[in-house]
Amino acid sequence: MKLRIALLFGGKSVEHEVSVISGIQAYLSLNREKYDIIPVYLSKSNEMYIGDDIGKIESYRDIKGLISRSHRVIMVNWDDRVKLVSFPVKKFGKNPEFEIDLVLPVVHGTNVEDGALQGYFKTLGLPFAGCDVTASAVGMDKYIMKMILKEAGVPVLDAGVYTLSDYEDMDLLIRKIEERFGYPVIVKPVNLGSSVGIGIAGDPSSLANALDDAFKYASRVLVERAITNLREINCSVLGDENEAEASECEEPLHSEEILSYSDKYERSAKSGASKGMAGVSRKIPADIPEEMREEIRSLAVKAFKALGCSGVSRIDFMIDADSGKLYFNEINTIPGSLAFYLWEPLGVEYSVLLDRVIDLALKRARLQNDLTFTFDTNILDSASFGGNKIAVK
Numbered sequence: 528m529k530l531r532i533a534l535l536f537g538g539k540s541v542e543h544e545v546s547v548i549s550g551i552q553a554y555l556s557l558n559r560e561k562y563d564i565i566p567v568y569l570s571k572s573n574e575m576y577i578g579d580d581i582g583k584i585e586s587y588r589d590i591k592g593l594i595s596r597s598h599r600v601i602m603v604n605w606d607d608r609v610k611l612v613s614f615p616v617k618k619f620g621k622n623p624e625f626e627i628d629l630v631l632p633v634v635h636g637t638n639v640e641d642g643a644l645q646g647y648f649k650t651l652g653l654p655f656a657g658c659d660v661t662a663s664a665v666g667m668d669k670y671i672m673k674m675i676l677k678e679a680g681v682p683v684l685d686a687g688v689y690t691l692s693d694y695e696d697m698d699l700l701i702r703k704i705e706e707r708f709g710y711p712v713i714v715k716p717v718n719l720g721s722s723v724g725i726g727i728a729g730d731p732s733s734l735a736n737a738l739d740d741a742f743k744y745a746s747r748v749l750v751e752r753a754i755t756n757l758r759e760i761n762c763s764v765l766g767d768e769n770e771a772e773a774s775e776c777e778e779p780l781h782s783e784e785i786l787s788y789s790d791k792y793e794r795s796a797k798s799g800a801s802k803g804m805a806g807v808s809r810k811i812p813a814d815i816p817e818e819m820r821e822e823i824r825s826l827a828v829k830a831f832k833a834l835g836c837s838g839v840s841r842i843d844f845m846i847d848a849d850s851g852k853l854y855f856n857e858i859n860t861i862p863g864s865l866a867f868y869l870w871e872p873l874g875v876e877y878s879v880l881l882d883r884v885i886d887l888a889l890k891r892a893r894l895q896n897d898l899t900f901t902f903d904t905n906i907l908d909s910a911s912f913g914g915n916k917i918a919v920k
Contacts, residue, residue, distance in 0.1 A: 529563045532885070533602075533611065533630045537569035538644070540636035541723050541744060544587075549864050550633040551584045556867075556877040562885075565611065565625055568597070569634070575600050577611065577623065598623050602651055609653040629654045629888055631881075633861060637718055637745075640861050641667035654892035656884050657838035658860045665834055666860035667718045669749050672834065673855075679833035681826055681855050684845075686751040688717060694742050701731050701738075704750050711753040714738055716745030727753050756848040759856070760813050762823050763841045763866035764831040765880070767887055771831050773824035774869035778813035811872055819846075822853065830855055837891060838884045841866040 534557070536550020537543055547568075554566050566582035567575050570590075578597030580586040586593045600623065601614040613622040630653055634640050642664030648655040658666060665672050670688040677683050687707060693700045704712060714737035716724040724744040726737030741748040763774035813820070827842040841862035845854045859866075865884070867877040 529561060530885070531563045531565070531626060531628045532557070533565050533567050533625075533627045534633065535567045535569055535575075535630055535644075536633045537571070538634045538636070538639035539569075539571055539573045540634070540639050541719065542636035542640075543571055545863055546633060546635045546639070547587050548584070549635065549861075551582060552864055552867075552877075553631065553633050553881060554582045557881055558878050561882070565627065567600070567611070568593075569639070570594065573638070575602070575611070577625075602627075602647075602653065604651050604653075607652065609651050627653070629656065629885065629892075631656045631885065631888075633865065635859075635861060635863065636723075637667065641718060654888055656888035658836050658840070659891070662835040662837065663860055666836065666840070666858045669715060669717050669857055670747070672858065676830055676833060676855055679829065681830045681833065682853060683855050684751045684754075686749050689738075689748050689750065691742070691746050694738065694748075697735055697738070701734055704734065705731070708750065708752050710734075711755060712750050713753040714741050715749045715751075716741050717747040717749045719744055754845055754847045754854075758846040758848050760815065760823055760844045760846060761841055761866075761869070762827040762844070763839060763862065763869040764827050764836070765839045765870070765883060766828075766831070767837040767891070768832050768835045771828050771836075773827050774866065774875075775811055775872040776813040776815065776820050776823055777869055778810045778815070780808040780810065809868075811868065815846075819853070826853070826855065830858065834858065836860060837887055839865055839880060841869070 534550060534554050536546045538546060540546065550566070554564060557564050565577060567577055568581045569575055576594055576597040577600055578593075580593055581597060598621070599614055600611040603610050603612050608626055611623070611625045611627060613624065616622055630648055632639070632644060632655060634644060638644070640663060642660045645655060645658070645660045645663045649660060657663070665675060670686060673683045673686055687704070689700060693703075711727055711729040712734065714726050714728060714734070724741045726733075726740055728734035728737045738748065758778065760776050760778055762776045764771050765774070766772055815823075823844055826844070830842055831840060836858070839862070841859045843856040843859070845856045846852070847854070865880065867880055870880050871877070
């Protein structure tokens with residue numbers, strides 16, 4: 528009997544369109560002989576839709592039209608099974624209903640990759656692929672992630688995090704940053720990906736502009752020293768906190784000081800090839816010494832395990848070409864295109880990569896089922912309310 532998988536993509540995120548591309552790439556690559564796949568589009572208002580055209584990339588040129596000819600559904604736990612059911616129920620016409628065994632979320636960014644969606648699945652009792660709630664949340668918070676990895680012995684740049692209260696006094700905030708880091712600095716929303724809201728500043732004016740841009744997308748902003756002579760090297764990791772392996776390394780090529788959203792996605796879209804991260808110009812394998820390659824792959828696995836990740840992630844590193852020092856930059860717990868292009872050089876086809884991600888999800892579900900989450904007690908039998916306080920006899 529085939530495993531029935533809900534493949535979920537989209538969502539209320541600035542990386543919505545990127546997720547659609549990544550999700551449909553995965554949908555087209557999953558093994559139909561092993562799985563029954565239901566593509567599920569999560570709209571920008573977080574409504575779920577299924578339908579004949581949901582798995583067709585060309586349909587997303589007119590999302591409003593796509594939604595009008597699709598069925599809105601919700602996930603419901605019924606008799607310890609999770610189903611996709613119509614919502615609202617129609618008095619006339621079709622009311623599709625599908626039982627699902629597992630969800631494969633191919634989503635990027637805040638509200639979907641950060642543990643919120645994963646918590647929803649966990650509450651439903653629905654097995655899901657990828658990182659669990661905690662690892663997803665930590666992986667999206669660049670500051671908390673740095674603190675954990677620093678404790679684990681993974682090299683990271685010193686960073687400061689600033690809030691909306693700091694932003695109220697821009698002059699004071701700029702002075703604080705100048706005193707701590709000097710120039711140049713890089714400014715990032717603390718919990719976004721795909722290079723959205725990221726800027727480099729070399730003076731007070733450009734710092735103010737970078738802060739203005741970053742605070743458009745997040746209520747907390749991270750600032751760190753910018754490496755002026757930078758090389759970026761990325762590596763994917765597949766596995767879980769117990770056992771994991773690293774992919775080949777890549778060096779993305781870009782037209783600006785940092786790899787921008789345009790470098791990542793818009794260039795391939797303008798050429799008529801919507802390939803997401805798979806369409807970025809890059810060198811694979813990266814042109815680095817073998818010793819450096821193995822150090823990066825080893826640190827990638829170390830960071831992946833320290834954060835408690837599962838499934839497939841991509842870890843981005845920075846090399847200061849002036850000093851030769853290597854730093855962890857960030858992790859993408861659900862990377863664009865699921866980083867399949869980093870596994871193909873090692874002989875792992877995309878369909879096989881997806882098989883392994885699904886197997887890891889089923890493994891975690893089996894382990895979770897063996898854990899105890901209830902504790903029998905008679906505390907409610909003897910509980911009573913005295914006034915406004917509870918008293919336990």
